[in-house]
Amino acid sequence: MQLPSVHKENTVKKYELMTIYPIEDDKFKAGTDAVRSVLAQFGATIDEEKPFGDRDLTYEIKKQNRGRFLLFVVKANPAKIADISKQFKLIDNLLKSLFVKLDEKKSA
Numbered sequence: 001m002q003l004p005s006v007h008k009e010n011t012v013k014k015y016e017l018m019t020i021y022p023i024e025d026d027k028f029k030a031g032t033d034a035v036r037s038v039l040a041q042f043g044a045t046i047d048e049e050k051p052f053g054d055r056d057l058t059y060e061i062k063k064q065n066r067g068r069f070l071l072f073v074v075k076a077n078p079a080k081i082a083d084i085s086k087q088f089k090l091i092d093n094l095l096k097s098l099f100v101k102l103d104e105k106k107s108a
Helices: 025-041 078-088
Strands: 013-021 045-061 064-076 096-101
Touching (some): 025 064, 064 078, 078 096
Antiparallel strands (some): 013 064, 013 096
């Protein structure tokens, strides 16, 4: 008896990806370009980008007290999210990132 696969290879789910970058324009641009590149490398597509502006951070991250927030709405294979997150940790100009799966019933 074969068990059904939880994640099929062609399954795509919708996620919100909150990212925080340094507030300097050149570091912000380099960080966003790197994030877009990693997403494309893993076959994720960006549906929308929403800037949330510069904000004070609750705690210091990579010696930064302020960060520039950007929200991406992406479609990606759930099996690739962990690998994408690992690649994000290698980006110097990305302070923090978080994937949140959107409820398909509410997002439709």
